[in-house]
Amino acid sequence: MSCATALWRISLHGGHSGEFCEHAEGSLHDILEAACQAGYYVFGVAEHMPRVEPQFLYPNEREWGWTVETLEQNFERYAHTITQLAAEFEGRLTVLRGFEIEVVPRDRYAQLVRYYREKYKFEYIVGSVHYLHDTSIDGYSEREFGELLKGLGSMEAVAVLYYQTVAEMAQAVRPEVIGHLDLIRLKATRLGMADQVATPRVRQAVEQALEAIRAVDARVEVNTSALRKGLDQPYPADWIVRLGARMGIKFCIGDDSHRPAQVGFGLEAAREHLLRNGVREVHFFTREAGAIVPTSARLDE
Numbered sequence: 001m002s003c004a005t006a007l008w009r010i011s012l013h014g015g016h017s018g019e020f021c022e023h024a025e026g027s028l029h030d031i032l033e034a035a036c037q038a039g040y041y042v043f044g045v046a047e048h049m050p051r052v053e054p055q056f057l058y059p060n061e062r063e064w065g066w067t068v069e070t071l072e073q074n075f076e077r078y079a080h081t082i083t084q085l086a087a088e089f090e091g092r093l094t095v096l097r098g099f100e101i102e103v104v105p106r107d108r109y110a111q112l113v114r115y116y117r118e119k120y121k122f123e124y125i126v127g128s129v130h131y132l133h134d135t136s137i138d139g140y141s142e143r144e145f146g147e148l149l150k151g152l153g154s155m156e157a158v159a160v161l162y163y164q165t166v167a168e169m170a171q172a173v174r175p176e177v178i179g180h181l182d183l184i185r186l187k188a189t190r191l192g193m194a195d196q197v198a199t200p201r202v203r204q205a206v207e208q209a210l211e212a213i214r215a216v217d218a219r220v221e222v223n224t225s226a227l228r229k230g231l232d233q234p235y236p237a238d239w240i241v242r243l244g245a246r247m248g249i250k251f252c253i254g255d256d257s258h259r260p261a262q263v264g265f266g267l268e269a270a271r272e273h274l275l276r277n278g279v280r281e282v283h284f285f286t287r288e289a290g291a292i293v294p295t296s297a298r299l300d301e
């Protein structure tokens with residue numbers, strides 16, 4: 001019997017598990033059981049794509065003796081496991097097989113995304129920007145980020161470059177989902193510079209990114225991990241959702257879970273965030289006769 005309690009209860013970004021990811025916990029099977037418990041209708045799993053050069057290994061990965069080959073092997077195991085589990089959960093939960101991309105190495109990430117997508121026949125991808133000019137903006141190297149900030153001159157300039165990179169990524173890999181669209185807000189808030197990522201210049205860059213996103217028909221996720229990390233709103237912020245709604249952007253939801261206990265976190269908050277800012281439906285995919293097809297569900301029913 002289906003686990004679904006409402007058709008809008010979907011997540012297209014999450015399901016990172018300790019089986020394949022250094023900063024996640026629990027098995028993928030337990031995560032999917034948790035998705036059933038949370039009453040999901042569709043749960044897309046999007047494990048991280050391998051970073052193929054040693055300079056991009058995380059501190060923990062280095063400490064554990066992991067190499068780029070370890071990441072490659074983990075990802076291959078992931079591709080096989082998610083395929084088996086999607087079949088096992090069929091009828092209870094629609095599990096979509098995806099991955100979350102990286103934009104490194106800067107000069108060949110788009111080719112790598114196509115390569116992995118094709119090799120393992122993934123059904124969709126989450127387009128995320130965790131790096132600018134090969135420098136992490138996601139907390140892994142404070143020193144490097146400081147240098148980027150200094151080089152560009154201001155957090156406002158970093159944010160503009162960030163949204164330009166999102167626009168380029170959307171054009172280059174045509175992702176079905178855009179991950180945590182205003183991720184740069186986390187870094188800016190932690191550095192006490194939140195006001196610098198909502199200036200008129202940044203707004204213009206956001207609008208251009210949204211135009212690029214609309215041109216490739218990608219869905220912008222409301223990602224609730226921002227709430228877990230102490231921000232007062234999910235990604236993206238109110239003003240971006242309102243701007244997107246006016247522009248006819250499609251939205252979906254992602255819990256960005258990295259362990260079973262995080263599955264379903266903030267789902268109601270995501271729904272309220274969308275409704276409050278003028279979005280009445282979520283756009284996602286289901287599987288019909290083995291193929292995934294786009295669909296949508298009302299948030300206010």
Ligand SMILES: [Zn+2]
Nearest residue numbers: 016023048258
């Ligand atoms: Zn992660």
Ligand SMILES: [Zn+2]
Nearest residue numbers: 100128179180
């Ligand atoms: Zn991410």
